[in-house]
Amino acid sequence: MNPVLAELHDKARAVLDPVHYDFFAGGVGDEVVLAENEAAFLRLALLPRVLRGKKVSDAFPVLISPTAFHKLAHPDGELATARAAAGTILVSSMASTVPIADVVAAATGPVWFQLYVQPDPEVTQALVRRAERAGCTALVVTVDSPVFGRHRRDIAHGFHDLPAGLAAENMRDLHGVPGLRKIEMSAFSWEDIDRLRSMTSLPLWVKGVLHPADAVLAVAHGVAGIVVSNHGGRQLDLTPAAVEALPGVVDAVAGRVPVVLDGGVRSGGDIALALALGASAVGIGRPVLWGLAADGEAGVRRVLDVLRDEYEHVLAMCGGELTRDMVVVRGTGVSGWRG
Ligand SMILES: Cc1cc2nc3c(=O)[nH]c(=O)nc-3n(C[C@H](O)[C@H](O)[C@H](O)COP(=O)(O)O)c2cc1C
Ligand SMILES: O=C(O)C(=O)c1ccccc1
Numbered sequence: 001m002n003p004v005l006a007e008l009h010d011k012a013r014a015v016l017d018p019v020h021y022d023f024f025a026g027g028v029g030d031e032v033v034l035a036e037n038e039a040a041f042l043r044l045a046l047l048p049r050v051l052r053g054k055k056v057s058d059a060f061p062v063l064i065s066p067t068a069f070h071k072l073a074h075p076d077g078e079l080a081t082a083r084a085a086a087g088t089i090l091v092s093s094m095a096s097t098v099p100i101a102d103v104v105a106a107a108t109g110p111v112w113f114q115l116y117v118q119p120d121p122e123v124t125q126a127l128v129r130r131a132e133r134a135g136c137t138a139l140v141v142t143v144d145s146p147v148f149g150r151h152r153r154d155i156a157h158g159f160h161d162l163p164a165g166l167a168a169e170n171m172r173d174l175h176g177v178p179g180l181r182k183i184e185m186s187a188f189s190w191e192d193i194d195r196l197r198s199m200t201s202l203p204l205w206v207k208g209v210l211h212p213a214d215a216v217l218a219v220a221h222g223v224a225g226i227v228v229s230n231h232g233g234r235q236l237d238l239t240p241a242a243v244e245a246l247p248g249v250v251d252a253v254a255g256r257v258p259v260v261l262d263g264g265v266r267s268g269g270d271i272a273l274a275l276a277l278g279a280s281a282v283g284i285g286r287p288v289l290w291g292l293a294a295d296g297e298a299g300v301r302r303v304l305d306v307l308r309d310e311y312e313h314v315l316a317m318c319g320g321e322l323t324r325d326m327v328v329v330r331g332t333g334v335s336g337w338r339g
Contacts, residue, residue, distance in 0.1 A: 002267060004306045005287055012073070012293035020072045022153035024289045029150065029237030033230055037264025040241030044273050045328040047335060048318040055320020060308050061275060062088045065232075065262045065283035066114035066140065066207075068095035071166050073293040081292055082107035084300035087308070091140050091283065094127060095183055097162070099169040101134040112138040114207065116145065117188045117196070122175045128200050130170060138224065139200060142231075144208025146187035149235045193221050207262075208235070210245040212252035215259075225258040225280075232263050232285045243274060247324070250278030268310025276322040 001009075013021055027034030064085055071077035078098040082090055083106050091112045092103045104111045113131035118124045131139060154160070162168070171181040197204050203224030208231060209215050218226050228249045230239040239245070242263030250259050261274040262283030274282045284307065291299035318326070328335045 002306050002310065004302060005266065005290070008287075008294040008299055008303060009290040011295070012290040016073065016293050019157045019159050021293075022157060023069075023072065023151075023159055024067075024286060024293075026151045026153035027149075027233035027237065028235055029152070031152075031233060031237070033237050033239050033241070034233030036241040037230070037233055037243070038266060039264075040243045041264055041266070041270045041273055043330050044243070045330050046269075046272065046276060046314075046318060046322075047326045047328055049321045049326065050319060052319030052321060055315070057312050057315045057320070060087050060304075060311065061271065061279075061281035062304065062307060062311075063112075063260060063262075063281055063283045064088055064090045064288050065229075065285040066091045066093035066142075067285055067289055068093045068168075069097050069162060069166070070289075070292060071097035072162070073289050074296045074299075076296050078103045079106045080297040081288065081300055082111065084291075084297045084304065085109055085111075088304060089281075092136070094170055095168045097166050097169060099134075099172070100130055100136065104134045104136060110137045112136055112140050112205070114140045114142060115196075116142055116183060117186055117192055119184055119186045120175070121195075123181060124196075125199060126175045127170060128196070128202075132200060132202060136202065138203040138205060139196065140205040140207050140227065141193065141196060142207045144210075144229065144231050144235050145185050147185050149231070151234065190217060190221055193218075193223070197222055205260075209249060210239055210242075212248040215249040215252040219253060219256050223257060225260060226253065227260045227262060227283060228279070229262045229283070243270075243277065246274065246277045246279060268307055268312070268314050271307065271311045272314040272318065272322055273327065276327050277324055 078096045082103045086108045089110045093114050113136040174181050205225045206218050207227035208229050209226050228246050230242050246261050258280035260281045261279040265282045271282050287303050291303035325336050
C-alpha cells in the first residue's frame with residue numbers, strides 16, 4: 001500500500017476509540033467480502049499500450065462514497081470532508097452527523113445526497129426536500145440494505161448508538177415529529193424508485209447493484225447512473241468482490257448510463273483497473289475515514305492527493321488508454337476479462 005495511506009490508517013487506528021475504529025473498519029459476518037474487495041484488485045494486471053504519445057488526464061474520476069457518522073472520526077465531521085472534497089463529487093450520507101445544508105455550504109464542489117428509503121413515505125419525501133433545498137445535485141438511493149448488516153465487531157462491543165452529543169442530524173424534526181427519528185432500513189421495490197423519480201427532478205442513482213439483470217431494470221426505470229457496490233462488505237458476506245461484479249453490469253448497461261464502482265479501491269492502480277473494466281469513476285469509502293480521523297480536512301486532502309497522483313502516473317504509463325482488453329487475470333494469462 002502507498003506509505004502515506006498506510007500511515008494515515010495507522011494513525012487513525014491509534015487515535016480512534018477502538019469501538020469506533022471497528023465500526024468504520026468492520027464488515028458483515030466473517031468479513032470474507034471485506035477482504036475480497038481489496039484482494040480482487042491484486043489479482044488483476046494491466047497490459048499497457050505503448051507509443052501513444054503524451055496524454056494528459058483531464059479528470060479525476062473519483063467520488064467520495066457515503067459513509068455514516070464522520071464526527072466519530074473527527075470533531076469537524078462532514079464539514080472537514082466537504083472542505084477537502086474539491087475536485088471530486090461528495091456523496092453525503094443520510095446518516096451524517098452534520099445537517100446536509102451545512103455539508104453543502106462547506107463544500108466547494110458538487111454534493112450528492114445518499115438516501116435510505118424510509119418505511120414512512122412522508123419521512124422519505126421530507127429527506128428529499130432537505131437535500132433539494134440544501135443544493136444537492138443528485139440523489140443516490142442505497143438499494144443493498146433491506147435490513148441492517150450484522151457486524152460482529154459492533155455486536156461484540158455493544159455499539160448500537162451514537163454517543164451523547166452526536167446525532168444523525170438529517171433525521172431531526174422530520175415531518176412534524178420533534179427530535180430525532182432513527183434511520184430505518186426498508187425492503188422497498190422498483191415502484192418506490194418510480195415514486196422517487198416523480199417526486200424530484202434530481203438525477204436518481206442506485207447504489208448497491210451487483211446482478212446484471214438489476215442493472216437492466218435500473219436503466220428501464222430511468223436511473224441516471226448505477227453504483228456497483230457490496231457496501232464495502234458490510235451487508236451480505238456472500239457476494240463477489242465489487243470489481244468482479246463490475247464487467248457484468250457494464251455489459252448489461254451497454255453505455256446507457258454511467259457505472260461507478262466502489263469497494264476496495266486503495267490506489268491509483270485500482271482506479272485504473274476499474275476504469276479499464278468500464279467504470280466511469282470509482283467511490284472511496286474507508287480511506288477517506290482514515291484520513292479524516294488522522295488529520296481532519298488535511299488528512300482527507302492527503303488521501304485524495306495520493307490517489308490522484310498515483311492515478312495520473314498509471315495513466316501516463318498506459319498511454320492514456322484504459323480498455324478492457326488491457327486487463328489480465330494474474331496467474332492465468334487471460335486478457336480481456338471474459339472477452
Ligand atoms: C463506516 C461506514 C459507513 C457507511 N455508511 C454508509 C451509508 O450511510 N450509506 C451508504 O450508502 N453506504 C455506506 N457505507 C458504504 C460505503 O458507501 C461504500 O459502499 C463502501 O465503504 C466502499 O468500500 P470501501 O470502504 O472499501 O472503499 C458505509 C461504509 C462504511 C465503512
Ligand atoms: O454502517 C453502514 O454501512 C451504514 O450504511 C449505516 C447506515 C445507517 C446508519 C449507520 C450506518
